[in-house]
Amino acid sequence: MRNTVGFDWHPKTKELWFGDNQRDWLAEDMPLDEVNRVTKSGQHFGFPFCHSGLMTDPEYGWARAARTTSSRRS
Numbered sequence: 001m002r003n004t005v006g007f008d009w010h011p012k013t014k015e016l017w018f019g020d021n022q023r024d025w026l027a028e029d030m031p032l033d034e035v036n037r038v039t040k041s042g043q044h045f046g047f048p049f050c051h052s053g054l055m056t057d058p059e060y061g062w063a064r065a066a067r068t069t070s071s072r073r074s
Helices: none
Strands: 004-009 016-020 034-038
8 A cells, every 4th residue: 555545444344445646757647546445464556566556667566567466456
């Protein structure tokens, strides 16, 4: 997680939902800020290797592809 600006627990599933702001200045409209949910222990949401599950970080993402790093999709 990076720069979480708000979070809450789902009242029935007890999953953690959170919004996070992505890294600035990578592209004009990317990466996108996002809302995520934690469904199991050990999930990785990409940072610092990729952003929004779509964009590989130019400095740190060389070792991991965005499609294999982020598990944020809910």
